[in-house]
Amino acid sequence: xxxxxxxxxxxxxxxxxxxxxxxxxxxxxxxxxxxxxxxxxxxxxxxxxxxxxxxxxxxxxxxxxxxxxxxxxxxxxxxxxxxxxxxxxxxxxxxxxxxxxxxxxxxxxxxxxxxxxxxxxxxxxxx
Numbered sequence: 001x002x003x004x005x006x007x008x009x010x011x012x013x014x015x016x017x018x019x020x021x022x023x024x025x026x027x028x029x030x031x032x033x034x035x036x037x038x039x040x041x042x043x044x045x046x047x048x049x050x051x052x053x054x055x056x057x058x059x060x061x062x063x064x065x066x067x068x069x070x071x072x073x074x075x076x077x078x079x080x081x082x083x084x085x086x087x088x089x090x091x092x093x094x095x096x097x098x099x100x101x102x103x104x105x106x107x108x109x110x111x112x113x114x115x116x117x118x119x120x121x122x123x124x125x126x127x
Contacts, residue, residue, distance in 0.1 A: 008034050011085055016115040019107045029088035032116050040120070043082060050075065076102040076109030083116050
């Protein structure tokens with residue numbers, strides 16, 4: 001009989017390809033919070049609402065690049081905080097270092113979200 005628990009582990013770890021300017025991505029382990037399907041749907045719905053609110057904030061205006069970048073950083077930091085419980089960087093996992101990561105590595109929040117989503121997709125496909 002296979003040893004399998006219906007109750008999943010509360011976290012799981014995945015190597016994330018962190019983009020680096022002028023170099024290859026660095027593979028860094030990220031430990032993510034597990035969410036069931038309902039919780040995932042609720043999280044993605046909340047992200048959609050936040051993105052729409054940002055769009056409304058800029059509606060009818062000509063936002064500066066600085067304003068758009070600040071909104072993107074804010075969104076990226078929030079996404080990482082929603083998903084990640086720890087990481088393999090030498091820096092502590094806290095608001096300051098998350099913000100520094102998002103500001104310094106363009107596309108890092110997209111990479112983290114993709115790695116998280118891919119982990120669920122791989123599980124669905126049976127790895």
